Every structure is written in C-alpha cells, then in structure tokens.
Amino acid sequence: MRNLFRYRDLILTLIARELTVRYKRSTIGFLWTMLQPMLTMAVLHIVFSSIFRFQIPNYAVYVLAGVLFWNFFSQSIISSMNSLRGNAGLLKKLPVPHAVFPIATVAAGVVNLVLALVPLLALLVVTGHGLSPSLLFLPVSIAIATLFTLGAGLLLSPLAVIFYDVVEVVGVVMMLAMYATPIFYPMSILPPTFHWFVRFNPIRSILEVFRDPIFYNKVPPLSHLTVALTVALLAFALGCWSFRRSADRIPFYV
Amino acid sequence: MTVIRLDHIALRYRLAKQRIPSLKEYAIHLVRGALTYQELWALQDVSFSIERGEVVGIVGRNGAGKSTLLKVISGILKPTRGRADVRGRVSPLLELGTGFDFELTGRENVMLNALLLGRSRREVRERFDAIVDFSELGEFIDVPLRNYSSGMTARLGFAIATAWDPEILILDEVLVVGDAAFQQKCHTRLREVLASGATVLMVSHVGRMLIDECSRCLWLADGQLVMDGQPAEILALYEPPKPPDEPLREPVAVEAPVERG
Numbered sequence: 022m023r024n025l026f027r028y029r030d031l032i033l034t035l036i037a038r039e040l041t042v043r044y045k046r047s048t049i050g051f052l053w054t055m056l057q058p059m060l061t062m063a064v065l066h067i068v069f070s071s072i073f074r075f076q077i078p079n080y081a082v083y084v085l086a087g088v089l090f091w092n093f094f095s096q097s098i099i100s101s102m103n104s105l106r107g108n109a110g111l112l113k114k115l116p117v118p119h120a121v122f123p124i125a126t127v128a129a130g131v132v133n134l135v136l137a138l139v140p141l142l143a144l145l146v147v148t149g150h151g152l153s154p155s156l157l158f159l160p161v162s163i164a165i166a167t168l169f170t171l172g173a174g175l176l177l178s179p180l181a182v183i184f185y186d187v188v189e190v191v192g193v194v195m196m197l198a199m200y201a202t203p204i205f206y207p208m209s210i211l212p213p214t215f216h217w218f219v220r221f222n223p224i225r226s227i228l229e230v231f232r233d234p235i236f237y238n239k240v241p242p243l244s245h246l247t248v249a250l251t252v253a254l255l256a257f258a259l260g261c262w263s264f265r266r267s268a269d270r271i272p273f274y275v
Numbered sequence: 276m277t278v279i280r281l282d283h284i285a286l287r288y289r290l291a292k293q294r295i296p297s298l299k300e301y302a303i304h305l306v307r308g309a310l311t312y313q314e315l316w317a318l319q320d321v322s323f324s325i326e327r328g329e330v331v332g333i334v335g336r337n338g339a340g341k342s343t344l345l346k347v348i349s350g351i352l353k354p355t356r357g358r359a360d361v362r363g364r365v366s367p368l369l370e371l372g373t374g375f376d377f378e379l380t381g382r383e384n385v386m387l388n389a390l391l392l393g394r395s396r397r398e399v400r401e402r403f404d405a406i407v408d409f410s411e412l413g414e415f416i417d418v419p420l421r422n423y424s425s426g427m428t429a430r431l432g433f434a435i436a437t438a439w440d441p442e443i444l445i446l447d448e449v450l451v452v453g454d455a456a457f458q459q460k461c462h463t464r465l466r467e468v469l470a471s472g473a474t475v476l477m478v479s480h481v482g483r484m485l486i487d488e489c490s491r492c493l494w495l496a497d498g499q500l501v502m503d504g505q506p507a508e509i510l511a512l513y514e515p516p517k518p519p520d521e522p523l524r525e526p527v528a529v530e531a532p533v534e535r536g
Contacts, residue, residue, distance in 0.1 A: 031391060038387075111391065112351070114369055114370050114373040115351065115367065116350035116351050116365065117391055117393075184297050184298040184301060186298050272346075273288065273352075
C-alpha cells in the first residue's frame with residue numbers, strides 16, 4: 022500500500038494516457054464517451070419499447086442508467102485485463118507495483134462514467150423526468166460501483182497474463198452476466214423460474230443503488246445499500262487477497 | 276549499516292513441459308493429469324549481507340543465477356524460499372529504456388519512464404533539462420521515439436536511469452552506450468555514482484572493471500554462492516572459459532539492449 026502511494030504520480034499519468042489514447046484517433050474525441058451510451062440507449066429503446074413493448078414509463082432513462090453502469094463495469098474489467106497483460110513485460114524488468122495498471126484502468130473508467138453523466142442529465146431534462154435532489158446521492162453509488170469493479174478487476178486481471186484466451190472467456194461470461202442483470206428489462210417481465218436467479222445476482226444490487234437516484238428519484242433504501250456495500254466490500258477484499266497472491270507470479274509467466 | 280540481507284534465498288522456476296498459453300489447453304492437460312513441470316532452481320540457499328556504501332561485483336557463467344539474484348534484490352521476483360531484506364531505494368539498471376512507448380515523444384517518455392522508475396512528477400520536472408542535456412538529443416526530444424536510432428534511444432534511457440543518485444544501484448552488465456565520446460560520458464557518470472557513496476551491485480564480464488571498482492566480489496555457480504571475497508582473489512580463481520560461451524564484449528562495441536514495443 023505504501024508502495025502504491027509512492028507511485029501515485031505514475032497512476033495519474035497512466036489514467037491520463039488511458040483517457041487520451043482511446044480518443045486520439047477519433048475526430049470527435051471525448052464527445053464519443055457521451056455519444057456512445059446515447060446511441061446504445063437509442064437502439065435498445067427502439068428494440069424494447071417499440072418491438073417488445075416493455076411497459077416502463079420513461080424507458081429511455083431506465084435503460085441509459087443501466088447502460089452507463091454496465092459499460093463502466095464490463096469495460097473496466099476487460100481493459101484492466103488487457104492493461105496488465107500489455108504491461109506484463111515491464112513487470113519482469115522493473116519493480117513497479119503490479120496493481121497500478123488495474124487501478125489506473127478502473128479510475129479512467131470512473132472518469133468516463135462521470136463524463137457520460139452529462140448526456141444523462143440532459144436526457145432527464147428533455148424527457149421531463151426532471152432533476153431530483155436524489156441525484157446528489159450518485160457519488161456514493163459510483164463509489165460503491167468502483168469498489169466492486171476494482172475488486173473484480175484485481176481478481177481477473179492476473180489471469181489474463183497467464184492464459185491468453187481468458188479475455189475472450191470473460192467477454193462471453195460478461196454477456197451472460199449482462200442478461201442476468203436487469204440492465205434493459207424490468208424485473209417484472211421475468212418468468213418465475215428466472216426471477217430468483219436475477220434477484221440474487223450480486224451485480225444487480227450494485228446496479229440498483231446506481232439507478233435508484235436517477236430513475237426512481239429516491240435514495241436507495243438502507244437495506245439495499247447495506248447489501249450493495251457488503252457485496253462491494255467482499256468483492257474488493259477478494260480481489261485484493263487474490264491479487265496479492267497471484268501478482269508475485271506474474272513475472273514468471275511472461 | 277546493513278542495507279541488503281539475503282537469508283537462505285531460493286528461487287524456483289517452474290517450466291511447463293507443455294506449452295499451455297490458453298485456459299482451454301490448461302483445462303485439457305489438467306483433466307488428463309498430464310501437466311508436468313520441469314523444476315529449475317535458479318538460486319539455492321544464497322545468504323549474504325551488504326553494508327551501506329559497498330561496491331559489490333558478481334561473477335558467474337551464463338545461467339549461474341546472476342540476473343535472477345539481481346531481480347530478487349530489486350524486488351522484481353519474489354523468492355520461493357528465504358527472506359530478502361532491502362533497506363533503501365533500489366534503482367535497477369537491468370535494461371535501458373524498459374517501458375519506453377515508441378509512439379510518444381522523447382519528452383513524454385522521460386516523464387513516463389522516470390515515473391515507472393518510481394520518481395514523482397516534481398522530481399522529473401526538476402531534472403528534466405539535465406536529462407535532455409546529458410542525452411544530447413537537442414531538438415529530437417520532441418520527436419516520437421519510433422524515429423530515433425537505437426543509439427539515441429539508449430542514450431535517453433541511460434540519461435533517465437542515472438539522473439538521480441541512487442541509494443542502491445543494481446547494474447546488469449556495464450551499460451555503456453553510443454559512440455566513443457558518449458561512452459566516455461557514461462563511464463564518468465557511473466564513476467560519479469560509485470563515488471557518491473551509493474551501495475552498488477554489478478554483474479560484469481569485464482574483470483578489469485570489477486578489480487578497479489569493487490571492494491568485494493561474489494561468485495555464483497549453479498545458483499549457489501561459491502565464494503565471497505576480494506575481487507582480485509576471486510577473479511584469479513574464476514577464469515572465464517575459453518572459448519567463452521558468450522562473446523566477451525569489448526566496451527567499445529557495446530550497445531545496451533533496448534527493448535522495442
């Protein structure tokens with residue numbers, strides 16, 4: 022930990038690099054962070070509101086909140102795996118704390134998430150949903166989501182160094198997890214056989230704490246908050262524990 | 276004061292006999308029970324301690340465990356057994372330019388590389404001009420590294436790595452780069468570092484260098500410490516086999532390896 026603090030400037034630089042490299046070749050640059058979730062939302066809106074006829078008032082807000090959370094979660098994990106793998110050669114030559122790479126990647130993901138909140142707020146105004154004071158709770162929701170995501174990133178990223186196909190496997194698992202999380206559908210459409218499965222999906226508790234202040238205009242109830250925080254802390258503790266164990270082995274696998 | 280204390284260090288490489296780079300193959304081998312490793316003990320029961328300010332040379336043939344030992348002391352590899360206590364900041368100069376991003380300019384790489392070496396932004400800003408001066412890159416500092424010659428890249432790597440007086444300096448091979456004039460500068464700079472009172476560990480195949488610079492010498496063979504004593508005494512016993520199993524590199528012809536990508 023003390024060592025990570027010494028490398029804080031490196032972490033900040035890696036965050037900046039992660040943010041700029043992604044947009045360097047794109048003419049609209051950072052706008053893309055805001056536009057991409059909007060476009061995803063638009064597609065999902067057309068598909069599920071018009072074709073499948075979900076009965077959710079203001080579905081656009083519901084789905085955009087879900088997409089923002091999911092993009093943050095899944096992209097952070099895939100990128101931290103790629104980032105640790107991409108820099109593994111370095112770890113054989115320099116005593117850099119291995120965790121700087123997943124940490125910087127997840128932090129860059131947080132910046133992207135915050136940027137993407139701008140079009141969300143615009144959507145809230147345009148659709149007449151309105152800006153509720155409950156939005157002020159979002160920093161807490163994002164902190165919980167970050168803890169959870171960092172835990173998952175620390176758990177999974179060392180595997181990417183050891184096995185080259187893990188990233189693809191995780192990609193498929195992520196898709197499954199997305200369908201098992203009510204990102205773009207309401208819980209109410211689930212048949213009873215699947216209901217329990219989605220209900221006990223730990224990712225859902227994190228998502229709901231993020232979506233409550235945006236879509237339901239409320240601070241999440243204390244019971245949900247407790248569950249989400251517990252899930253996030255457990256994921257973080259598990260991630261740290263397994264990363265400490267596996268990080269020492271990384272230089273041997275390059 | 277003891278700055279480095281190694282206590283019964285052993286380090287094992289497990290070399291999988293099968294190539295298992297993928298999870299799928301790993302699972303298949305695991306199910307078949309055919310996952311076998313070749314064990315290689317690169318270091319076996321190595322113990323010694325080094326006092327502050329000592330300049331210690333390490334000799335030994337290829338595969339004797341010299342580089343592995345330096346990596347354990349640098350904190351890059353964690354020993355399988357034993358304890359390595361290192362007090363103070365280690366500057367490992369194992370390979371110049373590790374971590375260079377060839378798409379970035381020299382200027383951006385100075386920052387990135389120094390941060391990777393554990394420096395802060397403030398420290399880099401303070402020394403930035405000195406680094407550029409030493410590297411003799413001039414206006415090229417704002418050109419992406421992919422347009423550099425290998426000599427230019429190595430010069431920049433050396434300038435960054437030696438910009439700060441280290442507490443503990445780890446040198447794998449004498450890193451001397453560039454043309455004759457620049458090499459002279461590198462030697463001068465290394466002498467300054469040696470004279471600054473830093474604790475130094477160096478692997479070298481140039482016996483002269485060890486006798487001139489070191490106060491003590493360690494001889495490694497097959498991962499074990501064979502001898503610990505005066506450089507002249509050890510070098511008399513340790514004769515590099517002739518013909519040598521690696522080309523003896525004259526300082527004049529040496530180009531420090533720079534890793535691309």
